[in-house]
Amino acid sequence: MASSRRPGSPLGLHRVLDPPGVLPQAAWRLDTTPALWPDEARVRVRRLNLDAASFRQLREAHQEDPAAMRAAVLDIVSARGKMQNPVTGSGGMLTGVVEEAGPESPLGLQAGDSIATLVSLSLTPLAITDGLAGWDGKSEQVPCDGYAILFGRSIATRLPEDLPAGLALAVLDVCGAPALTHRIVATAPGSAPVVAIIGAAGKSGSLSAAAARRAGAGRVIGVVPHQGEAALLADAGLADAIVIADARDPVGLSGAVAGAGGPADVTVVCVDVPGCEGGAILSTAQGGTVIFFSMATSFTAAALGAEGVAADVTMLVGNGYVPGHARLALDLVRAEPGVRAVFERRVAEHAEQAG
Amino acid sequence: MASSRRPGSPLGLHRVLDPPGVLPQAAWRLDTTPALWPDEARVRVRRLNLDAASFRQLREAHQEDPAAMRAAVLDIVSARGKMQNPVTGSGGMLTGVVEEAGPESPLGLQAGDSIATLVSLSLTPLAITDGLAGWDGKSEQVPCDGYAILFGRSIATRLPEDLPAGLALAVLDVCGAPALTHRIVATAPGSAPVVAIIGAAGKSGSLSAAAARRAGAGRVIGVVPHQGEAALLADAGLADAIVIADARDPVGLSGAVAGAGGPADVTVVCVDVPGCEGGAILSTAQGGTVIFFSMATSFTAAALGAEGVAADVTMLVGNGYVPGHARLALDLVRAEPGVRAVFERRVAEHAEQAG
Numbered sequence: 001m002a003s004s005r006r007p008g009s010p011l012g013l014h015r016v017l018d019p020p021g022v023l024p025q026a027a028w029r030l031d032t033t034p035a036l037w038p039d040e041a042r043v044r045v046r047r048l049n050l051d052a053a054s055f056r057q058l059r060e061a062h063q064e065d066p067a068a069m070r071a072a073v074l075d076i077v078s079a080r081g082k083m084q085n086p087v088t089g090s091g092g093m094l095t096g097v098v099e100e101a102g103p104e105s106p107l108g109l110q111a112g113d114s115i116a117t118l119v120s121l122s123l124t125p126l127a128i129t130d131g132l133a134g135w136d137g138k139s140e141q142v143p144c145d146g147y148a149i150l151f152g153r154s155i156a157t158r159l160p161e162d163l164p165a166g167l168a169l170a171v172l173d174v175c176g177a178p179a180l181t182h183r184i185v186a187t188a189p190g191s192a193p194v195v196a197i198i199g200a201a202g203k204s205g206s207l208s209a210a211a212a213r214r215a216g217a218g219r220v221i222g223v224v225p226h227q228g229e230a231a232l233l234a235d236a237g238l239a240d241a242i243v244i245a246d247a248r249d250p251v252g253l254s255g256a257v258a259g260a261g262g263p264a265d266v267t268v269v270c271v272d273v274p275g276c277e278g279g280a281i282l283s284t285a286q287g288g289t290v291i292f293f294s295m296a297t298s299f300t301a302a303a304l305g306a307e308g309v310a311a312d313v314t315m316l317v318g319n320g321y322v323p324g325h326a327r328l329a330l331d332l333v334r335a336e337p338g339v340r341a342v343f344e345r346r347v348a349e350h351a352e353q354a355g
Numbered sequence: 356m357a358s359s360r361r362p363g364s365p366l367g368l369h370r371v372l373d374p375p376g377v378l379p380q381a382a383w384r385l386d387t388t389p390a391l392w393p394d395e396a397r398v399r400v401r402r403l404n405l406d407a408a409s410f411r412q413l414r415e416a417h418q419e420d421p422a423a424m425r426a427a428v429l430d431i432v433s434a435r436g437k438m439q440n441p442v443t444g445s446g447g448m449l450t451g452v453v454e455e456a457g458p459e460s461p462l463g464l465q466a467g468d469s470i471a472t473l474v475s476l477s478l479t480p481l482a483i484t485d486g487l488a489g490w491d492g493k494s495e496q497v498p499c500d501g502y503a504i505l506f507g508r509s510i511a512t513r514l515p516e517d518l519p520a521g522l523a524l525a526v527l528d529v530c531g532a533p534a535l536t537h538r539i540v541a542t543a544p545g546s547a548p549v550v551a552i553i554g555a556a557g558k559s560g561s562l563s564a565a566a567a568r569r570a571g572a573g574r575v576i577g578v579v580p581h582q583g584e585a586a587l588l589a590d591a592g593l594a595d596a597i598v599i600a601d602a603r604d605p606v607g608l609s610g611a612v613a614g615a616g617g618p619a620d621v622t623v624v625c626v627d628v629p630g631c632e633g634g635a636i637l638s639t640a641q642g643g644t645v646i647f648f649s650m651a652t653s654f655t656a657a658a659l660g661a662e663g664v665a666a667d668v669t670m671l672v673g674n675g676y677v678p679g680h681a682r683l684a685l686d687l688v689r690a691e692p693g694v695r696a697v698f699e700r701r702v703a704e705h706a707e708q709a710g
Binding site: 011013021022023024025026088089090091118119120122123153154155176248249250251252275277278282292295297298299300301302303304305306307308309310311312313314315316317318319320321322323 | 364366368376377378379380381443444445446473474475477478508509510531603604605606607630632633637647650652653654655656657658659660661662663664665666667668669670671672673674675676677678
């Protein structure tokens with residue numbers, strides 16, 4: 001079968017229809033043929049977990065109307081062969097059950113395995129067959145029937161058996177953030193660096209705060225937008241200081257961080273709203289590092305913002321892949337009751353909104 | 356005078372009209388009142404140097420029609436009080452003569468000094484008074500009469516007397532790139548790292564190649580788009596290997612870099628076209644670093660592109676400010692005949708196009 005087609009590529013280049021030659025992530029449209037190339041695997045999809053920036057954009061563009069949101073996602077997937085929001089460029093991840101693994105698939109998966117993908121939906125061939133009838137548009141976790149294709153280099157992980165599926169999915173969705181935070185804090189110059197987490201009561205934020213502490217942070221400053229989040233973070237015990245500030249207000253944010261023991265040697269941006277670049281830069285000490293995990297980050301705003309205030313800070317694009325990221329994140333949620341409490345609260349909020 | 360107005364800020368917050376509270380770079384509109392706050396300086400503008408991505412966008416959007424391009428720039432500056440291209444988000448820089456420095460200006464400038472700004476036009480209050488009558492739309496260097504405002508923290512530098520003004524301006528425009536490249540190559544793990552410069556025959560590329568070598572690169576691989584650029588780079592002697600590849604073709608680019616001694620430990624992206632993220636990531640060794648200097652870089656394409664191919668690479672937003680950047684770049688163009696030759700060729704091309 002495969003012999004009559006284009007040669008397969010572990011990067012999935014053979015599935016790119018338009019424009020030819022680009023990587024699947026950059027493609028406008030992918031080939032969703034269910035038949036596998038030898039190193040691919042096909043997954044029966046159970047649930048999509050839309051990226052936070054994408055879900056927010058869809059919800060706002062369609063005034064929270066479930067039917068319009070369903071239609072928008074179906075249109076995107078039908079047109080593009082993948083769930084990549086054309087406005088945000090971002091995707092999300094999925095869970096499902098392996099239907100078939102090609103004879104040369106290097107992923108170590110077998111039919112029947114329950115898995116989560118650790119590569120973005122923005123590069124994963126996807127077909128939806130149930131019209132998303134089970135999704136009410138209130139949560140980024142989207143019940144879905146359909147199938148998806150994993151390439152040779154598409155990282156996936158078996159869902160852990162000791163954690164509820166919704167919790168595990170929420171953890172795996174953001175597992176790159178704590179892994180990269182750990183690495184940067186552990187290798188920061190000097191000892192016991194000050195770390196500011198913007199959005200510390202969220203999913204990636206709480207994991208990153210725990211990872212920073214484990215990596216040797218001398219002080220973790222948690223920034224949250226309002227009193228409710230501050231209380232949640234205080235209960236979790238993940239920050240040495242908690243400040244309430246609007247991350248889009250550079251002067252307010254940097255003043256609040258300074259008042260809590262900053263500026264930070266490492267600032268981690270975990271909020272999914274646009275316009276946080278300037279505040280993060282001003283909250284960071286000269287010679288420090290900003291890690292941007294938000295998909296709402298603007299490259300030019302970051303580059304020109306730092307230049308514009310003569311800030312000698314290292315700015316990192318938050319790479320979602322760091323070796324061992326899934327294990328580190330799952331270990332943190334198992335070992336840190338505060339992190340687990342934040343996640344259980346977030347997952348419950350979704351269930352409640354969806355209920 | 357100033358006492359009746361908002362208090363001044365070294366960041367220029369007092370000049371932000373819309374939306375209130377953001378930094379000037381993020382603002383839609385700035386206040387261009389010529390009267391100075393105490394720590395500001397006013398410059399009589401001689402020339403704007405549009406950012407390469409912005410110039411390319413304007414030229415393509417207006418089919419190279421000079422009148423339409425002039426009108427577009429005038430409309431932007433009139434509406435926004437600054438030259439920030441709404442499509443690319445980027446600006447450029449300017450040269451001029453200091454008209455007045457406020458009594459508390461910390462920049463060390465005096466009336467009559469010929470200077471270049473080292474902060475972006477995207478945050479610099481600007482008024483144009485000559486209708487850009489002297490610009491034919493063929494070059495990003497735009498003759499211009501008008502005035503601009505420098506804040507307390509707006510870095511500017513006196514134009515060197517030993518270099519032609521057009522040459523100095525072209526060097527200062529991109530001086531952040533060689534400075535950051537030097538720092539990253541000098542501190543890369545291991546000795547004598549392999550460095551790939553994408554767009555090595557351009558302005559920021561040639562300076563970055565020279566900086567990489569000076570910082571201890573073991574091998575500099577210069578990537579250029581066609582034979583003419585390859586010949587220019589060969590004459591300049593700035594690369595140990597030269598390869599011709601389309602930076603938007605990830606497989607072609609990474610294959611070419613691998614064939615020339617790669618993958619690279621450090622990859623420096625100096626081309627101003629969109630879609631180079633995937634190729635740069637695939638050209639870089641696991642554990643290596645990509646520095647994105649192009650304002651056409653997409654944050655999400657970089658973040659999701661690396662994750663999508665399981666690439667453990669550090670990705671840096673090219674901060675235009677590194678202490679000592681102007682001096683390092685000017686020193687390189689003085690000391691390296693190859694860099695100077697590239698710049699003289701580029702400046703001459705502009706003059707020719709404009710002639």
